Amino acid sequence: MDVRLNYAPCGYVSITHEGIVADVNQTFLDMMGYRQEDLVQKHFETLMSTANKLMFHSYFYPYINLDGHVEELLIRLKNSRGESVPFILNGRKSEREGQEWLDCVLVQVGKRIDYEMELRLANKQIEKAYWEKDQALEELQHIYAEIERKQTELMEINAVLLELSNTDKLTGMKNRRFFQEKLEEELKLFSETGVPFSLFMLDIDHFKRVNDTWGHAYGDEVLFDVASVLQTHAREGDIVARYGGEEFVMLLPRTQASEAKACADRIRQAVSDFSWKEDGVTISIGIMTATDALEDNEAILLEQADQALYASKENGRNRVTHYEDLKLQDSPHS
Numbered sequence: 001m002d003v004r005l006n007y008a009p010c011g012y013v014s015i016t017h018e019g020i021v022a023d024v025n026q027t028f029l030d031m032m033g034y035r036q037e038d039l040v041q042k043h044f045e046t047l048m049s050t051a052n053k054l055m056f057h058s059y060f061y062p063y064i065n066l067d068g069h070v071e072e073l074l075i076r077l078k079n080s081r082g083e084s085v086p087f088i089l090n091g092r093k094s095e096r097e098g099q100e101w102l103d104c105v106l107v108q109v110g111k112r113i114d115y116e117m118e119l120r121l122a123n124k125q126i127e128k129a130y131w132e133k134d135q136a137l138e139e140l141q142h143i144y145a146e147i148e149r150k151q152t153e154l155m156e157i158n159a160v161l162l163e164l165s166n167t168d169k170l171t172g173m174k175n176r177r178f179f180q181e182k183l184e185e186e187l188k189l190f191s192e193t194g195v196p197f198s199l200f201m202l203d204i205d206h207f208k209r210v211n212d213t214w215g216h217a218y219g220d221e222v223l224f225d226v227a228s229v230l231q232t233h234a235r236e237g238d239i240v241a242r243y244g245g246e247e248f249v250m251l252l253p254r255t256q257a258s259e260a261k262a263c264a265d266r267i268r269q270a271v272s273d274f275s276w277k278e279d280g281v282t283i284s285i286g287i288m289t290a291t292d293a294l295e296d297n298e299a300i301l302l303e304q305a306d307q308a309l310y311a312s313k314e315n316g317r318n319r320v321t322h323y324e325d326l327k328l329q330d331s332p333h334s
Helices: 026-032 050-067 111-131 137-165 176-193 207-214 216-233 257-273 298-314 323-329
Strands: 011-016 021-024 069-078 084-096 099-108 197-204 239-244 247-253 283-289 320-322
Touching: 011 026, 050 069, 050 084, 050 176, 050 216, 050 239, 111 137, 176 197, 176 239, 176 247, 176 298, 197 207, 197 216, 197 257, 197 298, 207 216, 216 239, 216 247, 216 257, 247 257, 257 283, 257 320, 283 298, 283 323, 298 320, 298 323, 320 323
Parallel strands: 283 320
Antiparallel strands: 011 021, 011 099, 069 084, 084 099, 197 247, 197 283, 239 247
């Protein structure tokens, strides 16, 4: 590795498309307290918590594959002491010697930490002011004002970071991480009340052909327009999110199977009727509805909806299939 890159004022990690660390600069090792042998030939995700792995899969890989680069991904990595360290990650896909590499630059996020340290310092100053009789009231008031200002700034930063972590950059809709959290909440509510809900898995038909024929820029437009149609035709209270690539998901609270089928068919028809600039675009939909007999977790729910989606694809695309229909036919897809 070039000496300047090895000691650059930011971390650098080069990984294979499968996520294996191929190279890492000394700056990142010093930041995190690792040695070369601790990371090289290890999976990059060993440095991540489960939540960060989900975000990495729902944001980093789809965008690096679609656009060839990722910008300003907020991610936390574990250092050698097991502490969570926040970074802003920029990544770019490249090809060297016939092999694909994902080069990542990591800049440690210091502003938020600095604010928290300033808050702790301000609190200590207040305690000192209470116990020192010669501390003037004016100084106390100044410290209170400073704390309020820092708390406001920290709340604003937290709100922005939370929104960014839950939003898909391309479409502006909610992302996979947000959807997973809402699905867990809906399952918990179902276990307590027995009120049914439905889940859609939606996939753009022949999306690879769209990219290959009209280019990735038009493919991005198609993703954005499909997302807009889904959000426009979603009912109040429905959760719509981009699941990854050309796949979307919808969560429909308080919705029985028959109502879910009708809603899915309206959305399917709305996408088909949209005024596309080039060849028409359609979607296929798979549905799963939670019932009184449901004893499964969110992973099984998603798998059953995905099986229904697979059936829609296999039976000609541009159609809606409910998982219950597969059970009645006694021919589930694996």
